[in-house]
Amino acid sequence: SAVISQKPSRDICQRGTSLTIQCQVDSQVTMMFWYRQQPGQSLTLIATANQGSEATYESGFVIDKFPISRPNLTFSTLTVSNMSPEDSSIYLCSVEGQGREQYFGPGTRLTVT
Amino acid sequence: GENVEQHPSTLSVQEGDSAVIKCTYSDSASNYFPWYKQELGKRPQLIIDIRSNVGEKKDQRIAVTLNKTAKHFSLHITETQPEDSAVYFCAAVRISGTYKYIFGTGTRLKVLA
Numbered sequence: 001s002a003v004i005s006q007k008p009s010r011d012i013c014q015r016g017t018s019l020t021i022q023c024q025v026d027s028q029v030t031m032m033f034w035y036r037q038q039p040g041q042s043l044t045l046i047a048t049a050n051q052g053s054e055a056t057y058e059s060g061f062v063i064d065k066f067p068i069s070r071p072n073l074t075f076s077t078l079t080v081s082n083m084s085p086e087d088s089s090i091y092l093c094s095v096e097g098q099g100r101e102q103y104f105g106p107g108t109r110l111t112v113t
Numbered sequence: 114g115e116n117v118e119q120h121p122s123t124l125s126v127q128e129g130d131s132a133v134i135k136c137t138y139s140d141s142a143s144n145y146f147p148w149y150k151q152e153l154g155k156r157p158q159l160i161i162d163i164r165s166n167v168g169e170k171k172d173q174r175i176a177v178t179l180n181k182t183a184k185h186f187s188l189h190i191t192e193t194q195p196e197d198s199a200v201y202f203c204a205a206v207r208i209s210g211t212y213k214y215i216f217g218t219g220t221r222l223k224v225l226a
Contacts, residue, residue: 001159042202042216043157056211092156100208101147104156 001103002027002095010109013083020079021108023093028073031096034066037107038089046091049076083112115140117205119217126193127225134220137185138205145206146179146186147214152199160201161188193224 003026013019023032034046047055047068055068069077080087088111094102118137126132136146144165149157163170163177163186170177174193179186186205190197203217 042218043214044216045213048211048213058213099162100145100206100212101159101162102214103159104149106156 001097002029004093004095004103004105006093006105006108008108009106010111012111012113015084015112017083018079018081019083019110020077021091021093021110023076023078023105025074025095029095030073032070032076033094033096033102034068034076034078035092035094035104036089037092043092046078080110083110085112088112115143115205115207115215117203117215117217119203119220121220122218123221123223125223125225128193128195130193132190132193132197132222132224134188134201134203134222135185136187136203136205136217137183138215139184140205140207140215141184142207143184143205143215145208146177147204147206148175148177148188149202149204150199151202151219157202190222193222195224195226198222198224 005024007022032049035043037043045058046061047057049055049068049070051070051073067079090107090109092107093105116139147162150160151157163179174191176189200219200221202219204214206214
């Protein structure tokens with residue numbers, strides 16, 4: 001499976017600021033996904049990022065709050081904008097395998113104070 | 114909307130015993146069912162998956178069974194070991210041009226030595 005990295009691994013941010021999370025994969029992939037996992041909870045899909053097109057957002061997530069870039073087949077970014085303490089969570093990217101299975105990055109642990 | 118119910122939420126077993134986790138899905142068109150293991154502070158890792166044209170799949174000590182009629186699938190772990198302790202997530206997916214994973218709520222498995 002692909003090697004996936006995320007930066008930063010964790011951060012503590014002040015409310016009202018923005019954080020951009022990077023996801024890098026070592027091979028070209030068509031589909032990348034961004035998830036949020038709140039403490040002790042399951043995985044919630046934020047958006048699907050397909051290279052060359054606008055990201056598709058799930059209900060409850062909007063582009064102004066979570067803008068996503070997908071400039072090429074190995075890289076994507078998720079920005080968490082105008083943060084509030086409710087945005088404290090783990091953010092994970094994932095990539096699609098050949099059989100539509102998904103492989104996850106190590107996650108970014110975000111704390112908003 | 115689509116959802117996946119997962120039971121139990123917590124499960125404690127003695128080392129060497131078997132563990133069974135069950136998931137029920139609502140979308141009858143789901144055709145792919147992966148299972149993920151997430152150790153504390155780590156990323157979810159794909160451990161086994163099954164597609165709708167198969168009723169059972171086994172990989173060493175883990176197996177998954179699928180009942181399409183009843184719309185449920187189960188993870189079976191035999192001869193449990195302390196390193197099996199983790200949170201396990203099931204997912205149901207309707208694989209098509211665009212798709213999303215619907216995750217269960219997770220099961221925290223504790224294997225007692």
